[in-house]
Amino acid sequence: xxxxxxxxxxxxxRAGVFFGHGTDNAEDDAAAILFYVLDLKSAPSPALxxxxxxxxxxxxxxxxxxxxxxxxxPAVYLTGRTWFAGLPMRTDPRAxxxxxxxxxxxxxxxxxxxxxxxxxxxxxxxxxxxxxALATAHYLPKAKVDGTDISDEALALARVNxxxxxxxxxxxxxxxxxxxxxxxxxxxxxxxxxxxxxxxxMRSLPxxxxxxxxxxxxxxxxxxxSVRVILQQAARHLTPGGLLVVEVGNTETQxxxxxxxxxxxxxxxxxxxxxxxxxxxxxxxxxxx
Ligand SMILES: C[S@@+](CC[C@H](N)C(=O)[O-])C[C@H]1O[C@@H](n2cnc3c(N)ncnc32)[C@H](O)[C@@H]1O
Numbered sequence: 001x002x003x004x005x006x007x008x009x010x011x012x013x014r015a016g017v018f019f020g021h022g023t024d025n026a027e028d029d030a031a032a033i034l035f036y037v038l039d040l041k042s043a044p045s046p047a048l049x050x051x052x053x054x055x056x057x058x059x060x061x062x063x064x065x066x067x068x069x070x071x072x073x074p075a076v077y078l079t080g081r082t083w084f085a086g087l088p089m090r091t092d093p094r095a096x097x098x099x100x101x102x103x104x105x106x107x108x109x110x111x112x113x114x115x116x117x118x119x120x121x122x123x124x125x126x127x128x129x130x131x132x133a134l135a136t137a138h139y140l141p142k143a144k145v146d147g148t149d150i151s152d153e154a155l156a157l158a159r160v161n162x163x164x165x166x167x168x169x170x171x172x173x174x175x176x177x178x179x180x181x182x183x184x185x186x187x188x189x190x191x192x193x194x195x196x197x198x199x200x201x202m203r204s205l206p207x208x209x210x211x212x213x214x215x216x217x218x219x220x221x222x223x224x225x226s227v228r229v230i231l232q233q234a235a236r237h238l239t240p241g242g243l244l245v246v247e248v249g250n251t252e253t254q255x256x257x258x259x260x261x262x263x264x265x266x267x268x269x270x271x272x273x274x275x276x277x278x279x280x281x282x283x284x285x286x287x288x289x
Pocket of ligand 1: 065094096097098099100125126127128129130132148149150151154174176177178192193194195196215216284
């Protein structure tokens with residue numbers, strides 16, 4: 001098995017595929033495919049690494065590696081599953097592949113930015129396949145969570161994930177164009193990983209991104225279309241002392257430039273990644289027009 005892993009990683013590296021959709025290097029990408037073929041639910045034991053693949057497993061593994069290389073489909077779209085904040089998630093091209101650094105904040109129950117005990121309602125705006133909403137419900141077991149998205153396809157996948165994680169009772173998914181269907185609703189936390197890729201960057205993305213919904217990535221000329229709506233409307237959907245957490249990736253530069261007077265707190269993550277800001281309701285009311 002170890003041999004197969006090394007061989008797979010070398011093949012992926014040689015082919016120059018792009019990593020960054022749930023895995024960030026050739027070994028993890030090959031492992032995602034191999035563990036799927038072996039139907040492993042958790043990391044393999046050292047003894048398993050010494051075992052040889054059966055002929056059937058070897059053929060299936062080669063076929064998937066070949067598909068990964070020839071189509072540039074991200075590995076976790078081939079396997080249909082990934083992990084987010086330690087929870088298993090179904091993945092398919094109806095929604096973006098879960099990979100937000102916000103997972104780490106959720107695992108820490110949004111501490112130290114808010115007292116988890118006071119969090120009763122959370123909104124995951126632009127929820128996609130539901131990873132942020134579902135992980136939030138898991139780590140804040142007393143909270144009720146709404147997950148909203150404009151895409152019916154993404155919401156269908158989110159509902160499958162909710163059922164499998166047995167979280168359907170506390171997580172409600174609904175269709176909404178940003179806040180349009182949420183009139184009068186208020187939350188202690190609004191968290192969002194909205195689309196934030198600008199037009200020029202869209203044209204230069206590696207082919208792997210073409211397998212993800214364009215709606216999940218493209219956000220106008222500068223990548224600010226969704227962020228602008230969120231900044232302008234979030235305050236009226238937050239409770240006093242409530243928090244807004246938004247991922248904008250490397251559109252951070254444009255965000256800083258566009259709103260120079262807004263006192264964003266840019267979060268740091270132990271596991272890497274960045275481009276996530278935090279604002280309180282009061283900061284939004286005072287500084288965003
Ligand atoms: C970057 S993806 C994030 C998905 C998920 N939250 C995650 O972290 O994996 C952005 C999501 O925003 C949704 N979206 C795009 N425009 C929207 C809009 N106007 N209103 C609500 N959702 C929107 C897309 O359908 C997509 O699912």
